[in-house]
Amino acid sequence: MGHNAGAAEPQPHYHGHRRRVRERVMRAGAEVLEDYELLELLLFYSIERIDTKPLAKRLLDRFGTLGDVFAAESVQLREFDIDQRTLVLFKASREAGRRLAERKVKDMPVLTNWQQLIDYCHAALAHEKTEQFRILFLDRKNVLIADEVQQRGTIDHTPVYPREVVKRALTLNAAALILVHNHPSGDPKPSREDIEMTKEIRKAAEALGISIHDHLVIGRKGHASFRSLGLLS
Structure with a gap:
């Protein structure tokens, strides 16, 4: 057949x-x-x-x-x-x-929308395979002006230059910054290098009247806040 x-x-x-x-x-x-x-x-x-x-x-x-x-x-x-x-x-x-996560923090006072900011940082950085250093630039009302990748690095190191950070903040007329970077290892605990680098940026920024509100370290399963840990007091 x-x-x-x-x-x-x-x-x-x-x-x-x-x-x-x-x-x-x-x-x-x-x-x-x-x-x-x-x-x-x-x-x-x-x-x-x-x-x-x-x-x-x-x-x-x-x-x-x-x-x-x-x-x-x-x-x-x-x-x-x-x-x-x-x-x-x-x-x-x-x-x-x-x-979509960025929409929830753009043009809003980020300090009163903190969880949305954390969610956004996780969406942007938690799954990156190498370190990335971002800066959130805020105006005098703490509204997000810009979020920019300042540097990209290796799996465990990102070179950051305080002078470049402050120069960009002045260009954007930012009044305050939130520093953000990721730890591809997954553990968000700040390293000694993170702490020293933050001190240098803060010193350079505050000399020109620019505040550092926080430095967030993003890991796959959580985050660390320098302010919450008492590292910006």
């Missing part, structure tokens, strides 16, 4: 699953999804011909959190046969998260 060319090809099992996941999101919202389900859903849009659930679970097992998956290096992701299309999706998803 010959093959019936007019017969419809059976749909792969994941087609029905994808439809059910989409319908669930439309019915109950994306917030009901587990992390692996949310990642699986995103992967629907970049990988067409496989069941993406096992891949989503493997990625989370390997990297830990959604943020870590999105921030993973290209060479690490290629171990999972992740193509360029998905790499771009991950980069875009991470940047979307950072910008």
Whole structure:
């Protein structure tokens, strides 16, 4: 008996699953999804011909959190046969998260929206693989004027030059600064170098009437505040 060319090809099992996941999101919202389900859903849009659930679970097992998956290096992701299309999706998803968090602190007095500021710093830095030193520049009402990456460094060191920090603050007419950097090791405890560097920046800034409100160190599972630790008193 010959093959019936007019017969419809059976749909792969994941087609029905994808439809059910989409319908669930439309019915109950994306917030009901587990992390692996949310990642699986995103992967629907970049990988067409496989069941993406096992891949989503493997990625989370390997990297830990959604943020870590999105921030993973290209060479690490290629171990999972992740193509360029998905790499771009991950980069875009991470940047979307950072910008959404930034919206909550931009043009608002940051000292009265402290938790949103911490959330933003985590979105920007918690999953970076190398040290990054950022400065939040504030006006006289403590409203965020700008957030800029001052320096990028290695896995455990970032060179910071107090003169450059103060020069940029004067250019932006900033009245105060919040210093922020990450510890890729995950432990946010300030190092001796962090403390010395902060003292130098504070000395240079305050000589020109610019306050240092805080220095935040961001780790994957938490943060440290110099002010809370009594290191700015």
